[in-house]
Amino acid sequence: MAAKKQPEANSGRATSYDVARQAGVSQSAVSRCFKQGASVAPRTREKILAAARELNYYPNAIAQGLITRRSNLVAIIISNLTNLYYPEVLAELTQRLSAQGIRVLLFSLAAESDVDEVLDQVWRYRVDGAIVAARLHPEQLAAFDDRGVPVVLYNRVGEGDPVSSVCCDSVSGEYALVDALVEGDHHVFGIISGPADSYVGEERVEAARRRLHQLGRDCQIVRGNFDYVSGDAALRDLMRLTDGKLDALICANDLMAIGAIDSARINFGIEVPQDLSVVGFDGVSPATWLAYQVTTIRQPVRRMTEAAVAMLIERIEQPGLSPEQRLFAGELLTGSSARLG
Amino acid sequence: MAAKKQPEANSGRATSYDVARQAGVSQSAVSRCFKQGASVAPRTREKILAAARELNYYPNAIAQGLITRRSNLVAIIISNLTNLYYPEVLAELTQRLSAQGIRVLLFSLAAESDVDEVLDQVWRYRVDGAIVAARLHPEQLAAFDDRGVPVVLYNRVGEGDPVSSVCCDSVSGEYALVDALVEGDHHVFGIISGPADSYVGEERVEAARRRLHQLGRDCQIVRGNFDYVSGDAALRDLMRLTDGKLDALICANDLMAIGAIDSARINFGIEVPQDLSVVGFDGVSPATWLAYQVTTIRQPVRRMTEAAVAMLIERIEQPGLSPEQRLFAGELLTGSSARLG
């Protein structure tokens, strides 16, 4: 009869009113009880917490978000998760944000430039901020600005107005690699670039090319795609372009370096590093595998993600704060994939 | 003077009331305008859409979630994102859910068993469902059930009551691998397991061990950790345990297989597959690299994620639906890391 006592669809969905009734207090008291530093008498708090436990009450973050205008959500927008470098970044970011009481709304793009489609959803969810590892147009950045949603770019920089960003220094990294290669007495240089729409790809290639020219060396550049197979494909192209004389290869990331190393050894019977030196960029874990030990630049992922999260939270809490660009030097990892000076 | 016209803090944060005022209609009309199949006169809709565009209006998903009791959020709980297999799964899941108009709340665990800490947050955000690739206790599963939040486990099964799940068949996969190895005339078998708290790890090892025994073969088992270095470490242990006679190695995943292959070749000078056959599990991309070409079982990730998403959505839309376990057969990928029969 009195089935109303325990409506099954209700279990686990208790509201602050239910808890209030159970504890014999007002809804306000319940709300205060879950808020840090609010004024509640110890005895009342006890009663409320007991009632909350009994009813399995958890504050509705959606309702909280509506009234406080703080969703406690941060959007993470990442282009290609399969890039081997990003999973580590994503895990780090997520755990750091979690530790700060912030939840992650994940947007994964099929292509670096599919951002527009997800922005719509980003606005709808009233995220407090965003960390973006994808290419944003100036208008898209302006949209964030208009809405007062702080953004931190990861390994990207804004093309127009200044935006906060965290980057690993491509220039110093590539300079270090090129310098080492040049000292190692190489003669025919090749570069494998990233895909055309990749910011870091272009930046790294440009830096390497420039340094080579500064040192009076010429080079051939072929386009890669940041993945393993494109390392192989690009190596074939370069071998053709250099009549097989290629002896130093600079790859825009480790994955292509690995592809090229395998291809050189297996498809061309070339010894690495005796006949061909190969260097990469990123410091992903396969780069350290025994078979490769790629000479590369390791990005300081922990420090970079830490900075990204800190910068974002600062800007969420102090909306006026001006943008900040932080550049982190990578560490030269001397493997055995290159003869160095 | 009339600065009220454009309150800066307001831009991009227009509400349905603002749009209504601008268009000279009621808030209800605006709401209906954004709802599929509601009754709005074409001319009114025009006016409203124009106003919305002008004010940069996007419906507040938080408010929608509160009133409709549908957050359109799904929690994805993944233990170790760095596992090389999961990034692909995560990207697939995210994109498929996005395509269905569902947003992903990501929870990444440092250890497979840290689930409790995140569940709290899962309840608070009133997610419509969850996809979990981590170990859940029966009580945790019961909590989902109590709250009416559908769950689909990914490569895990419920330990107590039935739960929906999507798995790649470890048993048939390992049987196929073992059968092939046995036919390939191997004599001393070793197995590298996963970490103790990994469900699939235990399942795969148990299946392999059972099959070996069925075929009258003995084997040594050492514990691994699913990562590259533990493949090396475990191989050393096995070489010691077998006096260097090991000639067939079954690894609970590809990453350890790769670690073992590298270690065998480089640390022990053993030829793979001539002197030692190595098989893995998963079909991650490095397994197909020229240097390894691991003989393994490839999980049908696309079909599995598709099923997981479909099953979850079904259960969100029809809360009564009973749990369903779907098992997918992996595909035997015949590489060159093992002599087969």
Place this chain on the structure above:
DNA sequence: ATCATCCTTGCATTCGAAGTCATTTTCTAT
């Protein structure tokens, strides 16, 4: 005992959109 002060507590309102219901407008058929 008396009053000022601080701490607790509840009432009422608010956030932004959805949906019910009643009302008005438009359309259809005669």
Place this chain on the structure above:
DNA sequence: ATAGAAAATGACTTCGAATGCAAGGATGAT
């Protein structure tokens, strides 16, 4: 032109928690 049906629209309430405000209670000083 007109009754009747159908479509379009608006007023109002609702979801669940936070918070300003005012009232009540406890505490301390005199």
